[in-house]
Amino acid sequence: MKNPARAASAVLTYGFVGLMAFLSIFPFIWMVLGATNSSIDIIKGRLAPGEALAANVAKFFTQVNAPLVFWNSAKVAILATVLTLAVSSLAGYGFEMFRSRRREGLYRAMLLTLMIPFAALMIPLFIMMGKAGLINTHVAVVLPTIGSAFIVFYFRQSTEAFPSELRDAAKVDGLKEWQIFLYIYVPVMRSTYAAAFIIVFMTAWNNYLWPLIVLQSNETKTITLVISSLASAYYPDYGVVMVGTILATLPTLAVFFFMQRQFVQGMLGSVK
């Protein structure tokens, strides 16, 4: 008697979830198909593989100094990631292992900075970078992003699981505090580092507003800025734009598929 109702609900569930999954994936399919079509066909909504892939790729590589642009993006993202992880893990470890009332107060004050919107920082930061003569440099892009309250928070939360017996044993063996951190904490916490790496790398690779303000010459621009300017041309060549978006999305897509567990763990870092 209950079967028709159950069948109907199953159809409804699968229909809804399937539709959502389809809508989520569709733009990716459209992007890949788009790269094989001419700009006019893309704008006309053609949804089949075309023959313009080679032409689009060739046009992309003539219009864009691709090796330089990707080098810029990689440089900014890797610098930001390595420095953020180093500074934040030191702080997360410090806050958790060496507790004091004053540091606890500062930690809480630091968490408040999570609410500061970037829009309220960009003008002073821009003036600061101008005064320091850093406009149009990658240092200016990376520098303000290294101190991240969120990543410090993430490391501190994860450090709770770090066995303090390890630290005590190392102290008995005569290791200095920095040696304990470097030789014991870092290797033990590598999955935390992996998850944090993914968050910071993605954010840095995809960062847009701040680089848009600071990077003004074509020699320093990152892939995100290049795609944006390709697409905002009066008559954008969508075939070329599609090639660009594919190339810009590939690194983060690869990270996602090869490190899916850490990826999700990183995203969830804050709720435990």
Add this chain to the structure above:
Amino acid sequence: MVHARRGGIGRYYDVNGWLFVAPALSLIALFMVYPILWSLWMSFQSGRGMMMKFAGFANIIRLWNDPVFLKALTNTMTYFVVQVPIMILLALILASLLNNPRLTGRGFFRTAIFLPCVTSLVAYSVLFKGMFAPDGIVNSTLQAIGLIASPIPWLTHPFWAKTLVIIAITWRWTGYNMIFYLAALQNIDKSIYEVARIDGVPAWARFTHITIPLLKPVILFTTVISTIGTLQLFDEVYNLTEGKGGPSNATLTLSLYIYNLTFRFMPSFGYAATVSYVIVVLVALLAALQFYLARERER
């Protein structure tokens, strides 16, 4: 742990603590705290470029007489009021459906719905701009299945441009929120649902009376995160709709207006800083309100 404060060991302990946290704290102080205080000071200044003088509350008064600011504020609040609830509800429904272990292929569905999170905000905005072109794939599909008679002017009509921004953000962030709910659902004892099912509680009531109350802390967390994100909306609007703010500023957001004031028009740092403090105040107020509401319902 705080007992060893006095004497040599206590000092050693404390110095090490400071050394470990110093780099991060000084960077945050220099690039977050100092600028946010500076822009507060700036918001009481007026003038062009670097030539500024104290102006008292002139900038705040200027806000209420600035139709572009009021438009940007209305738009930003519209995105927030319309988009965040739709997305949170959608993510909750998807999470509770995909939490069912008997659903075949749920791993695939989860990955698929999460996939938009890997795209950069610029990349997906550019994709959506192409898909929602006048003769683009979306309009031609809607016409083919007979839902609309003539193409929708997604990019050029104020109402549709706003709708497009909302659709785009929802596409990008629903899976992200869903992941939080799925993780939280795993900590809920499955037997609660079994008992409710046996007692004949219908699926919708299980959702509203079990899932939502139990997930409240996570829902609160994601709502705060989404609020802060929506109030800062920039990349999508800048890349999605024409003319950097859409048809007659229909999609202009506060962040975009600050950008325009600072980097596109004659730089007006003082006034732009005042607008940026509107976001600061809104974020603080809405976050406080959400925490308050969640606490109220707990009683």
